[in-house]
Amino acid sequence: MKYCIIVPDGMADYPIDKLSGRTPVETARTPNLDFLAQNGQLGVVRTIPGGFPAGSDVANLTLLGYDPREYYSGRAPLEAASIGIKLGDDDWAFRCNFITASEDTLEDFCAGHIKTDEASVLIKLLNDHLSNDIIHFYPGKSYRHIMVYRGSQKMDAKCFPPHDIMGQSIQKHLPKGHGSEILTDLMERSRTFLSNHDINKVRIDLEENPANMIWLWGQGHRPKMPTFKERFNLTGAVITAVDLIKGIACYLGWDIIHVPGATGYLDTNYANKGHYAIQALETHDVVLIHIEAPDEAGHEGNVHEKVQAIEQVDCKIIGPVLEAKSKFRDLRILVLPDHYTPIVKRTHTPESVPFAAYGAGIEKGIGLPYSEANAHASGLHIKEGHRLIEHLISGSFR
Structure with a gap:
């Protein structure tokens, strides 16, 4: 059959x-x-x-x-497996979207479906400025990427899927709970580096939505099945x-x-x-x-x-x-x-x-x-x- x-x-x-x-x-x-x-x-x-x-x-x-x-056990660990990320038992994987933010509004959850080659450059930028011994960003496709946290902090904060809050306030939907300070800091700092990158300046010139902020959500540990x-x-x-x-x-x-x-x-x-x-x-x-x-x-x-x-x-x-x-x-x-x-x-x-x-x-x-x-x-x-x-x-x- x-x-x-x-x-x-x-x-x-x-x-x-x-x-x-x-x-x-x-x-x-x-x-x-x-x-x-x-x-x-x-x-x-x-x-x-x-x-x-x-x-x-x-x-x-x-x-x-x-x-x-x-x-x-969460969305991100599944996506991490697809791009070859090996998670330890205590690691937290997060989905990392490139989004378009306009002041306090989440305008676009996928940054105009940014091309993968452009996104890869921006992921490298994030690693250059935001990664350390316990935080690393991994490139996926288009606007969909992965951040892995390998520290000791519990990271089960309530996170909002960005496609659910299009046109709504960013501040009202930032992570809440354990680990939220780390996540919010990464998201807010990303905005500074991404907004000034040439890729996003060109996207704006072409009237395309810029990938000017990251959005972290969908976290979890490696599933056992x-x-x-x-x-x-x-x-x-x-x-x-x-x-x-x-x-x-x-x-x-x-x-x-x-x-x-x-x-x-x-x-x-x-x-x-x-x-x-x-x-x-x-x-x-x-x-x-x-x-x-x-x-x-x-x-x-x-x-x-x-x-x-x-x-x-x-x-x-x-x-x-x-x-x-x-x-x-x-x-x-x-x-x-x-x-x-x-x-x-x-x-x-x-x-x-x-x-x-x-x-x-x-x-x-x-x-x-x-x-x-x-x-x-x-x-x-x-x-x-x-x-x-x-x-x-x-x-x-x-």
Whole structure:
């Protein structure tokens, strides 16, 4: 049996007036996704357990069969693994965003999606001025980077995800609690060095958002978890441009398939992701395809881009994988967003998400096309989301 899990990040949404009361999924042309839902099982699954933040870290651990209540230790340690950072048991890893700050307002959580080569120069600048024996900055991609603290101070301060506070006060959302003085000092001092750098002066001249401050959040220790092979006796691979998902794959013992043109943004090469996934199914039991584009459009509040991203996923990823069913005698396909990213809120929300499961041995359900409303009306609600993968492997959703 082969399993292909397709995750259009943040695809689920609320009805939108601009779309005549429909959601982006209901508006988009999705014949392949509708086929899966109409000929397989359509339902909802809770990917964010109560008390946890509605993030891709928690949600993707859940949908891959790892209960966050047992295995979640923070977002940053997962991302650290993806770029080869070796954490000690007592080390604290932090996500380090480049942001655009305007006086006391957080204007842009991603600094205009700054290019990786520009960001790498700025990370070196931070290390030159702010690093020491216990603090070091590591370059990632675009605006997403890592800071590691190896000191003795407890660092469990309350930190705010920057994408949740766009347009809001910086001072009101600085870290609070253990370690907050260290974190606040780093964030505020970074502003001095970054604002005066030539890269940011040029970005302003080009009317691009400058990366003029860092934002530290998502901290945690190295997680302790069994590999996917140890848990389910299946091999796996992941296709994604997002370090967080790659980091989860590292801890699962999965291979990371590098796809030309995969950007983690709206301009990603959807067709290549589908093509490489089908190739990976030849040598792996499970292949997960993660697509960040719908989530990015949700954060930007861009309805048109979100609809377009969903259509691209349907046409260039779900369609080819569905056609490959003839190539693999026993194939099961699962499609679901990890969480909602509603256009109206421009951030993640924790509702149960709609899923469609189709393939060998999976019975036909209610026969309705894929949508948030139809999934909720199906009566199939998996409340313990980490059990979803067990339903997929067994083929039974009842």
